[in-house]
Amino acid sequence: MIESEFAQVAIKLVLLALVSLLIPASYRVIVGTTLPDRLQAVDLITTLLIGIIVMLALVEGTQGFVDMAIALAAFAFVGTISIARYISEGRAF
Amino acid sequence: MLLELLGVVALLFGLFFCGVGVLGVIRMPDALTRLHASGKVATLGLFGLLVGAALLMPAASLRILALGLFVLLTSPVATHAIAASVYRRQEILEELFEMRDEQVDVTAVDVSGILSRSLIQDIIEAQQRTHRPTEGGPTSNDN
Numbered sequence: 001m002i003e004s005e006f007a008q009v010a011i012k013l014v015l016l017a018l019v020s021l022l023i024p025a026s027y028r029v030i031v032g033t034t035l036p037d038r039l040q041a042v043d044l045i046t047t048l049l050i051g052i053i054v055m056l057a058l059v060e061g062t063q064g065f066v067d068m069a070i071a072l073a074a075f076a077f078v079g080t081i082s083i084a085r086y087i088s089e090g091r092a093f
Numbered sequence: 094m095l096l097e098l099l100g101v102v103a104l105l106f107g108l109f110f111c112g113v114g115v116l117g118v119i120r121m122p123d124a125l126t127r128l129h130a131s132g133k134v135a136t137l138g139l140f141g142l143l144v145g146a147a148l149l150m151p152a153a154s155l156r157i158l159a160l161g162l163f164v165l166l167t168s169p170v171a172t173h174a175i176a177a178s179v180y181r182r183q184e185i186l187e188e189l190f191e192m193r194d195e196q197v198d199v200t201a202v203d204v205s206g207i208l209s210r211s212l213i214q215d216i217i218e219a220q221q222r223t224h225r226p227t228e229g230g231p232t233s234n235d236n
Contacts, residue, residue, distance in 0.1 A: 007097040007149060012166045014104050014142075021115045028127075029120050037124050043171060044118055044131045048111065050164065051142045054157065058146055061152040069158050077167040084174035088181035 008059075015055040021048055039083050046076040100148030107141025114138055124179045128172055135168035 025048060028041035050069045057065030096103035117130025134206055143161040 002094065003120075007101055008172075010101045010104065011149070014108050017108055021111055023117050034124065034182070036182065037127065039126070039129055039178075040128055040175050041118060043175065044115070044134055045132075047135045047139055047164075047168070048115075050098065051107070051111065051139050054143060054146045054160075057133055057153065058149055059149075062152050063156065066153055066156045066160060070163065072155070073160060073164055073167065077171055080171040081174050082233055084171070084178040088178035 005058060011055060011058050013014065015052065017050060018052050018055060022052075035087055036084075039080065039087065041075065043080050046080075050076075094171070100145045102180060103141050103145030105145075107138050107143075107145060110134065110138035110141060126178050127174060127178070132169070132172045135172065136165060139164055139168075200209055 022045060025041055025045050029038050029045070031039045032041055050073055053065050057063065057069075060079065078093040114130050114132075117133075121127045121130055123213050128193030140161050143157050145163070147157040147161075150157070
């Protein structure tokens with residue numbers, strides 16, 4: 001756990017700011033005019049979610065959240081690559 | 094104490110680039126320029142956050158740096174794949190419009206959710222059928 005009060009407050013504020021950044025990012029998913037725009041916004045949201053999970057690991061003081069973030073990064077990479085190929089070529093693999 | 098101060102500074106650096114990237118994704122006019130903004134979130138923003146987290150929690154710093162290395166390797170590849178799909182889609186649309194000898198701004202055509210070439214062709218024909226009477230250009234002749 002982090003001892004100093006200053007670092008704890010800063011971590012919680014950064015976590016709050018990252019969660020509030022999800023709202024404008026999901027605006028682009030809903031409004032975005034074409035399909036690659038939506039895919040790109042979903043990729044942005046998963047990147048923000050990895051940051052949020054790491055911040056949660058800092059707040060809770062447990063290392064297990066970092067493993068969750070690694071798994072999310074791996075699956076997000078595979079998903080983004082396959083959907084991008086699906087858009088450009090009409091089939092995923 | 095110094096380590097925590099450095100960690101908080103790195104966290105604020107990453108948060109700044111996350112905010113700038115999301116702002117760019119909202120405000121930029123084109124898909125490719127938006128990709129430029131969202132690529133910064135993955136490399137500078139998230140890597141700054143991870144360096145800050147590794148400085149603040151030294152017990153888990155090895156895992157966090159492994160995650161950072163993985164993100165630093167994979168996210169440019171994903172961004173490049175999205176950019177290639179945008180470019181390929183614009184190529185298909187330009188080809189389809191050249192067959193009709195029409196000058197159309199390809200990036201403004203809304204074909205969201207359309208994947209294959211024949212489906213794009215069907216949608217463009219349907220859109221032109223609905224838009225033709227309202228435009229009233231010299232090429233519109235009712236028969």
